[in-house]
Amino acid sequence: MSDLHTSRPAIDPDARPIVEARDLKTHFQGRSGIFSALAGVKPPTAKALDGVDLRIRKSEIVGLVGESGCGKSTLGMSLVRMYQPTDGRILYLDDDITRAEGRRLKDYRRQAQIIFQDPYSSLNPRLTIGQVIEEPLVIHDIGNAAERRERVVRALDLVRIPAVDNIDRYPSDLSGGQRQRVAIARALVLEPTFIVADEPVSMLDVSIQASVLELLDELSRKLGLAILYISHDIATVGYICDHVAVMYLGRIVEEGKAEDILSAPLHPYTQRLMAAIPRMDPGDTAGRAEIRGDVPSPMNVPQGCRFSSRCPYVADLCRAVEPELGQHPAGQRVRCHIYGSEGAKRFPDLQRPEWGRITEVTDAGTLAQASS
Amino acid sequence: MTSTSLATPENRTASPATMQALATLNDRLAAKPAAHLRVEKLSIAYSTARGPFHAVDDVSFEVKPGTNLGLVGESGCGKSTVIKALIGLQPEGTKVSGQALLDGQEILGLSERALQDVRWTKISLITQSAMNSLDPVYCIGDQICEAIQAHESVSRATAWARAEEMFALVGLPASRLHDFPHQFSGGMRQRTVIAMALALNAGMLLADEPTTALDPIMQSQIMSRIRGIHEHMRRSMILVTHDIAVVAETCENTVVMYAGKVAEKGPTTDVLARPLHPYTMGLQNAFPRLPVKGQPRQALISIPGIVPNLLRPPPGCRFAGRCPFATERCHIEAPAVTAVGAQSAACHYIDRAPEFREAAARPETWRKLGAGA
Incomplete structure (x- = not known):
């Protein structure tokens, strides 16, 4: 078994990605009532995912972090085609599967699996563990009964659940950690190449989180799995991820190597996200930069930089022009005008944000007078 | 702290008499001292079809006035069971033994009538699922006023003015007292529950996993509110959580529970x-x-x-x-x-x-x- 503190082998940055999202957008159309329809009012659109680029390579674990409602799960579910993207492309080994249907879609789903947050509701309580894990094989019509059983036993082995004792038990007989392992075994039984793990440990007690993280780490190395690990717990991301992407309101605001992002975040949002994590050393709350208010609604995305309504460094430029995701010399890519951006050069007369010039941002997300 | 919002009808009619009544109420509530709680040999057994389930076994601890106590442990260790027994919310048929003295008064096994005098006024609860602890068919302000008026003989206008102050304390705009629970986000609902728990300035606050379902930014906002309230109002508090780091930041004393017993305190x-x-x-x-640059990971x-x-x-x-x-x-x-x-x-x-x-x-x-x- 691997130790979580040993560093993961380096991933070749030029290797061909297993899964790649290019400017991926998933918008949800609201429904209009009869009166607004008659009045010709268009129903609102929630731009849950609004232009994301992401690549995941063989044996790589990419962490995706952000607050509730920033579009993390929408990205995960779009990548495995549970949601139909509105625009942009999803490439699986350079094959465009954004609009694949029928046989091709079924083939893709065999390669791309997802693990959900809640192991208490994601397993059918009326099926035995063996039947739960066998079901994907039946759906994909793989092997005869004996071969399927053999595959189920192998999958249980991989997640370190003794098959003989557990294959005929029901999910209710298992603890939360064991259930999550069964959910992982179900995802593995089709021998996929790509797995989305959507908050796989946030429902588990802290005492058993490590064992599930360890398992994901080991599987990515042993089976060469590409894994997208979605979590709002940034501390756990540091233990298993090679690469981290931080999302805010449907877009990536910062991405790079896990250790760069976690120890020296650049984007004001990432910095506040990291500062919000409680520390173990008693009394160490000094210097905590509190981020106020809620994420704006994806139906009403702010003009310019999406974080401008909550950013303490906000300036006129931020409210007018959305910055692009630019390469920073420190290694990571960051979407913030503070680090200069090409597009902003077209607006030389707008006031620019700078470090240290803190403006007051009110709770409701509206901007008060700049104090200085 | 007085709200300047003139949007609410109550405020438009807020007479000098109401403001005077509010000041009197505030003074009366502010005079309440922080509570002292001593729990001795508390044992709680739920009755089940397969016999008694000893959820809590021989637990003793003390909360000194004006201090925070953190109660930590895994799920199923009996943390919430202790809290429920302290506020008299255990299911019927549960066997509770031992003592819990709140400022010298026994609060275990009180009658419904006696419990009414204790709940909200002396001991109040910040629940885990803020979604379920608010009534969906009443506006938020009415729910807070109801609690205030049940215990203090003040007019509705005075109670509403007090509710506005509590909203300001947890950082919500007073105009939103007219909203219904479904119009609030998870974090706002959690803050509402905190505002309700503070409405009568109870000497003892019980916070049962107040931030568990929230993301880290919301958790940090709520915890800094709770810490700020603790500093300014000097209430006593028991904070139940499985997050050791939250306890490290908030509580002077810690009780670690395992399988119904105190492992360490x-x-x-x-x-x-x-x-x-x-x-x-x-x-x-x-x-x-979180990793520290240049240091090996633990x-x-x-x-x-x-x-x-x-x-x-x-x-x-x-x-x-x-x-x-x-x-x-x-x-x-x-x-x-x-x-x-x-x-x-x-x-x-x-x-x-x-x-x-x-x-x-x-x-x-x-x-x-x-x-x-």
């Missing part, structure tokens, strides 16, 4: 810096930390096994089945509580704690045991 700084019980060591090392451990079934509690130490240091004695004989300074733990080998601490930081220590479990 003492000042938070001591318990976290020098844990005496192997369970505390395990919990602490299982907690993910290993993340997991505690193998699960909490024992409390329908038939094991005879010896309840943690023995999962403890990497357990001996034969641990499985047979229940350990007594041993004190080391202000700190105490229920472990037979408390004198070997320094040696255990070192071993418990290594994942192999816990894994050896896990292979068999």
Whole structure:
């Protein structure tokens, strides 16, 4: 078994990605009532995912972090085609599967699996563990009964659940950690190449989180799995991820190597996200930069930089022009005008944000007078 | 702190008399001292079809006036059961024994009538699921006013003015008192529940996992509100959580519970810096930390096994089945509580704690045991 503190082998940055999202957008159309329809009012659109680029390579674990409602799960579910993207492309080994249907879609789903947050509701309580894990094989019509059983036993082995004792038990007989392992075994039984793990440990007690993280780490190395690990717990991301992407309101605001992002975040949002994590050393709350208010609604995305309504460094430029995701010399890519951006050069007369010039941002997300 | 919002009808009609009544009410409530709570030998057994379930067994602790006590442990350790018993919300047929003295008054086994005098005024609860603790068909302001008027004979206008002040305290605009719970986000609802718990300035606050379902930014907002209130109003509080770091930041004292018993208790700084019980060591090392540049990462451990079934509690130490240091004695004989300074733990080998601490930081220590479990 691997130790979580040993560093993961380096991933070749030029290797061909297993899964790649290019400017991926998933918008949800609201429904209009009869009166607004008659009045010709268009129903609102929630731009849950609004232009994301992401690549995941063989044996790589990419962490995706952000607050509730920033579009993390929408990205995960779009990548495995549970949601139909509105625009942009999803490439699986350079094959465009954004609009694949029928046989091709079924083939893709065999390669791309997802693990959900809640192991208490994601397993059918009326099926035995063996039947739960066998079901994907039946759906994909793989092997005869004996071969399927053999595959189920192998999958249980991989997640370190003794098959003989557990294959005929029901999910209710298992603890939360064991259930999550069964959910992982179900995802593995089709021998996929790509797995989305959507908050796989946030429902588990802290005492058993490590064992599930360890398992994901080991599987990515042993089976060469590409894994997208979605979590709002940034501390756990540091233990298993090679690469981290931080999302805010449907877009990536910062991405790079896990250790760069976690120890020296650049984007004001990432910095506040990291500062919000409680520390173990008693009394160490000094210097905590509190981020106020809620994420704006994806139906009403702010003009310019999406974080401008909550950013303490906000300036006129931020409210007018959305910055692009630019390469920073420190290694990571960051979407913030503070680090200069090409597009902003077209607006030389707008006031620019700078470090240290803190403006007051009110709770409701509206901007008060700049104090200085 | 007076609200300047003129949007509410109450405010437009807020007469000098109302403001005077509010000032009197505020003075009366502010005069309430922080409560002192002493829990002695508390045992709670739920009745089930398969016999009594000993959720809490012989638990004692004390909350000194104006201090925070953190109650930590895994799910199913009896933390919430303790809280429910303290506010008289245990299901019918539950056997509760022992004592809980709130400022010298016994609060276990009170009649419904007597409970009404204690709840909200002396002891109030911040619940875990803010979604379910608000009535969906009443506007938020009405719900807060109802609680105030049930205990203080003031006019509705005065109660509303007090509710506005409480909203300001938790950082919500007074105009939103007219909203219904479904119009609030999760974090706003949680703040509303805190505002309600503070409305009558109870001397003792019970916070049962107030931030568990929230993301880290919302958690940080709520916890800093709770800390700020604690500093300004000097209330006593019990904070139930499974997040050791939240306790480290908020509580002076900590009680670590395992399988219905107190495993370890003492000042938070001591318990976290020098844990005496192997369970505390395990919990602490299982907690993910942010990396510090240039320093090697600490290993993340997991505690193998699960909490024992409390329908038939094991005879010896309840943690023995999962403890990497357990001996034969641990499985047979229940350990007594041993004190080391202000700190105490229920472990037979408390004198070997320094040696255990070192071993418990290594994942192999816990894994050896896990292979068999």
